[in-house]
Amino acid sequence: MTSAGTILFVTTAIFAMAGGLATISARRPLRAAIGLLVHIISLAGMFLTLNAQLLAALQLLVYAGAVVVLFVFVIMLIGPASEVRPIEGRFASRTLSLAVTIAIVLAVSTSLAYFDLPWGAASEDFGTVEGLGMAIYSEALVPFEVVSITLLVAIVGAVAVARSRTE
Amino acid sequence: MGVGTYLALASVLFGIGAAGFLTRRNMLIQLMSIELMLNSVNVVLLAFNRVNPGNHDGQVFAFFVIAVAAAEAAVGLAILIAYYRIKKTIDTDDASLLKY
Secondary structure (H helix, E strand, O other): OOHHHHHHHHHHHHHHHHHHHHHHHOOOHHHHHHHHHHHHHHHHHHHHHOOOHHHHHHHHHHHHHHHHHHHHHHHHHHHHHHOOOOOOOOHHHHHHHHHHHHHHHHHHHHHHOOOOOOOOOOOOOOOOHHHHHHHHHHHOHHHHHHHHHHHHHHHHHHHHHHOOOOO | OOHHHHHHHHHHHHHHHHHHHHHOOEHHHHHHHHHHHHHHHHHHHHHHHHHOOOOOHHHHHHHHHHHHHHHHHHHHHHHHHHHHHHHOOOEHHHOOOOOO
């Protein structure tokens, strides 16, 4: 990996972790949504260091363009109720869940950090629209069609569940 | 800067998402934590695909993860709105209708 790639990786890693922490620690959901946006944009930058240009663009389009906007719309729709009161009590279960999560993450990440494999020599069209598009439409055509049906069902289901029943 | 660095970072990001899901009671922030966890899995898939760039299997899988995550966000937020209509709050501690 080139030094420019290393710099991009370190920068995006720091911003991704900061965005994630801002998301889970923010008291106001709108600030959490902005943290999620920072996280997603930095992950899109990190995908560029892995030669995944099409997925970086899709990450920006689908997550930053659609999912975060959906979250912001829901926050706007719900209004002041989107902020819930802080939890009182139950320190034992909260501390236990946090401690177990941190322990597992420390164990996994420290044991993985020095795992190394040589990067393969990527061909010219690896990760580009042409390369990934050919792979999707030749090897994964049936899953691709199934995903389109899944999205259709999700749209209909979302409308059916969120519809007001007052009429 | 090997593949292990990417894997360690992905596990840290997954842990951030899991901790957010376990410790928060705001349903919106719990849904955002799920998105964090799904995103960290994509990093692992892309890193391993970069190690073995002869095919696009990892990137194709990450593509489908993104598509399913979008569907999951839409349905999850619809459920949140339906829940808000019933309870007038999005505190998951109050989701106790099935408890009794």
